[in-house]
Amino acid sequence: MPRVDAGILRLDQRAEPLLPxxxxxxxxxxxxxxxxxxxxxxxxxxxxxRPRARVDAALRAVRLDRDALPGEVWREQWIAPHRLLR
Incomplete structure (x- = not known):
């Protein structure tokens, strides 16, 4: 019997998008x-x-450390900086 790792990924579309x-x-x-x-x-x-002070404020708003790596940021945590830095 072959040794195989497998998984199932289920994707559900949101009723409302996170952003317009x-x-x-x-x-x-x-x-x-x-x-x-x-x-x-x-x-x-x-x-x-963007200005560093604005970036710092946006990251604080989502409780992200300045040293957070991109892969550690949740999609919802990207939205607040997006809105605050526009």
């Missing part, structure tokens, strides 16, 4: 910048495109 469709391009750009990586985590990446 008109905000998707700007949200995507923010997340791409956050994952763009300059070292030092999300704050370092975002601070290259």
């Amino acid at each position: 469709p008109g905000e998707w391009p700007a949200y995507r750009r923010l997340v791409e910048v956050g994952f763009g990586g300059v070292g030092g985590g999300v704050a370092a990446s975002l601070s290259r495109h």
